[in-house]
Amino acid sequence: MLGSPGLLTDHYELTMIGAALRDGTAARSCVFEVFARRLPPGRRYGVVAGTGRLLDLLDDFRFDADEIGFLAGTKVINEETARWLESFKFKGDIWGYREGELYFPNSPILTVQGSFAECVVLETLVLSVLNHDSAIAAAAARMVTAAKGRPLIEMGSRRTHEQAAVAAARAAYLAGFASTSNLAAGMRYGIPTAGTAAHAYTLLHDDEQAAFASQLLTLGHDTTLLVDTYDITQGIRNAIEVAGPRLRAIRIDSGDLSVLAAQSRALLDELGAPDVKIVVSGDLDEYSIAALRAEPVDAYGAGTAVVTGSGAPTAGLVYKLVEVDGRPVVKRSENKRTIGGRKTAIRRHKPTGTAIEEVVASQHTPSRQPNDRLLQHRFVIDGARVPDLPTLNESRAHLRECLISIPWEGLKLSQGDPAIPVIQE
The missing domain is CATH 3.20.20.70 (Aldolase class I)
Incomplete structure (x- = not known):
């Protein structure tokens, strides 16, 4: 068992950091988002889970001397990257859907903002935790x-x-x-x-x-x-x-x-x-x-x-760069396109409380209507966890309320469309 989560990281995260440090782009302000392009076959909703575990792991996300020695000895990193890892601590901001929240295709369930280097080094850990726990x-x-x-x-x-x-x-x-x-x-x-x-x-x-x-x-x-x-x-x-x-x-x-x-x-x-x-x-x-x-x-x-x-052993979540220095960036690969810019999302409901749609806006807040609920909450500010985040039992109760709120068709076990549509505004 590793002493810290630092090495729960893919090799290429560190080679990217090394190259970015060398060419001067490592410190550029970036926004990464976690979302699912689609739900697993037969599923009509996803459940956000693992955020609490992720924040616990982030508190301990460091690289000690033995780990840096291993990385340098196997030539994964160079001397400049080793120095950067020695002093690494995430100092950025994280927002996201709370645990127990439902999500749908293209819901921006986690937003990570900071320098390119400090955001990209978290990619593997973020996806490992959220993909596993959300699938379960x-x-x-x-x-x-x-x-x-x-x-x-x-x-x-x-x-x-x-x-x-x-x-x-x-x-x-x-x-x-x-x-x-x-x-x-x-x-x-x-x-x-x-x-x-x-x-x-x-x-x-x-x-x-x-x-x-x-x-x-x-x-x-x-x-x-x-x-x-x-x-x-x-x-x-x-x-x-x-x-x-x-x-x-x-x-x-x-x-x-x-x-x-x-x-x-x-x-x-x-x-x-x-x-x-x-x-x-x-x-x-x-x-x-x-x-x-x-x-x-x-x-x-x-x-x-x-x-x-x-x-469906994985939720199929991805972690994509959507903004650099305040400028939207877009991946245009076939079947893997992204929508640029940091997103804000709300859940829209009928007066009776039934959810009818999710509205996602890029680089602005969606126009609000009565009975709308803002979905994203701050988890980390300047590297420090926000106090009084929901407990596991509170998140459990929140999921129960969310499941009550979606149309009854969304609870069927048969094939079908997502319980509510996601509207890009």
């Missing part, structure tokens, strides 16, 4: 919508990189998941953690009843017994025989969950345990969760689909 949050938000108010547990740590697992748990919680299995995320971000036992614990014991009795002895009746290690029907009978009707829940982790949930509910009721909840898990995504809406399922555990963005 968007997938998780779709699962939360599909669950229709039933709680979800994030349990994907074993399906991704160990550090990505912590970030994914944070993004899923931001999106509305109730808890995570990841203890590091619980400690670092205050996210509720959950978990009881795996099939291995049942297999450890001589029989299923002994495993259940042991778990109850330690955790009490406010626990969840995993009932599908052998035969699920007998597993449920054993669970109620050992725990009685005061058991909190059973969990089913395999099989046809729709059929098994209905059969399990009927059996639990027959055994006099109508208050015992049913938790299901096992490769769930937003589509399988939606398919279980009509079944007697009380909670879901989702893993692989969450931490991989449910088929």
